[in-house]
Amino acid sequence: MNGWAGVFAVLMAGAACAGDISVPSQADWDGARRTVALPSGQTIGYVEMGNTGGEPLILIHGYTDNSRSWSLLAPELADRHIYAVDLRGHGSSSAPECCYTLMDFSHDLAGFMAEKGIARADIAGHSLGSMTAAVFAARHPEKVGKLVLISTATSMPPESGGWLWENVPQLPQDLDPDGAFMRDWYWNPTPVSPDFIDRERMESAATPKRVWTGVLEGLTMTDWTPYAARIKAPVLILWGDQDGLFDAATQDHLKTILPGARHETFAGHGHNMFWEVPETVGPTLESFLSE
Numbered sequence: 001m002n003g004w005a006g007v008f009a010v011l012m013a014g015a016a017c018a019g020d021i022s023v024p025s026q027a028d029w030d031g032a033r034r035t036v037a038l039p040s041g042q043t044i045g046y047v048e049m050g051n052t053g054g055e056p057l058i059l060i061h062g063y064t065d066n067s068r069s070w071s072l073l074a075p076e077l078a079d080r081h082i083y084a085v086d087l088r089g090h091g092s093s094s095a096p097e098c099c100y101t102l103m104d105f106s107h108d109l110a111g112f113m114a115e116k117g118i119a120r121a122d123i124a125g126h127s128l129g130s131m132t133a134a135v136f137a138a139r140h141p142e143k144v145g146k147l148v149l150i151s152t153a154t155s156m157p158p159e160s161g162g163w164l165w166e167n168v169p170q171l172p173q174d175l176d177p178d179g180a181f182m183r184d185w186y187w188n189p190t191p192v193s194p195d196f197i198d199r200e201r202m203e204s205a206a207t208p209k210r211v212w213t214g215v216l217e218g219l220t221m222t223d224w225t226p227y228a229a230r231i232k233a234p235v236l237i238l239w240g241d242q243d244g245l246f247d248a249a250t251q252d253h254l255k256t257i258l259p260g261a262r263h264e265t266f267a268g269h270g271h272n273m274f275w276e277v278p279e280t281v282g283p284t285l286e287s288f289l290s291e
Helices: 002-018 102-118 128-139 158-170 180-184 194-205 209-220 227-229 247-257 279-290
Strands: 032-037 041-053 056-060 081-085 121-126 144-152 235-240 262-266
Touching: 032 102, 041 102, 056 102, 056 128, 081 102, 121 128, 128 144, 128 209, 128 227, 128 262, 144 279, 158 209, 180 194, 227 247, 227 262, 235 247, 235 279, 262 279
Parallel strands: 056 081, 056 121, 121 144, 144 235, 235 262
Antiparallel strands: 032 041, 041 081
């Protein structure tokens, strides 16, 4: 019996290990990317990691970021079955001539979940990804368990929108990842790992000009305030008080339209606070998801 028990224990240990997908290193991230073809004709890229037996968690990145955006935070969430997706036009997803609105991103997400057999998942989004997540949760409440909105707003504030319109239409087709615009675009008040941020900035600079412009046009016409009442999932909103895109007024508006949401402010940190202090943001997010 002891012999059989030992064999059984080894087999079970092997099965448990087989269910874990390690978070790729920065050097290995590209090799971990996978794609899935949607019936709509779009191809969506993603990186799968974590505990495949855990609760599914879909992570949606920001404007001109990609799945790598979550590489610093993912180790804090590795008990979950993580899918870090690339929005259309970003990362390894297809980049059509159009269309780049929140509705388009939301439609792609629904198609991705259907193709991967994910009936329901917790969803966390950052910036553009958070706005996409909010619209998706409003349109598909049955598909969303809990909702985490990081550095979010219902619409683009005039000041940051004006800055983008001053710069994005003038960007060259071949954007210098080390140029002044990209340095400003990826500025953080707290130092971020160079091994990560240098790769992220290079991949962002490679984003096609039509995607930079298409997303900006979509955001200019966006205000998802009317959808807020249709969000049924519990909501956690994370914001850094040094956010250069979404100011305190945007957060006050969110408190009005999502009165039941929980709000956490990270003092001294910016728009990408989950890159700056993933060891602090991760437990906050995990605690909310585990309640």
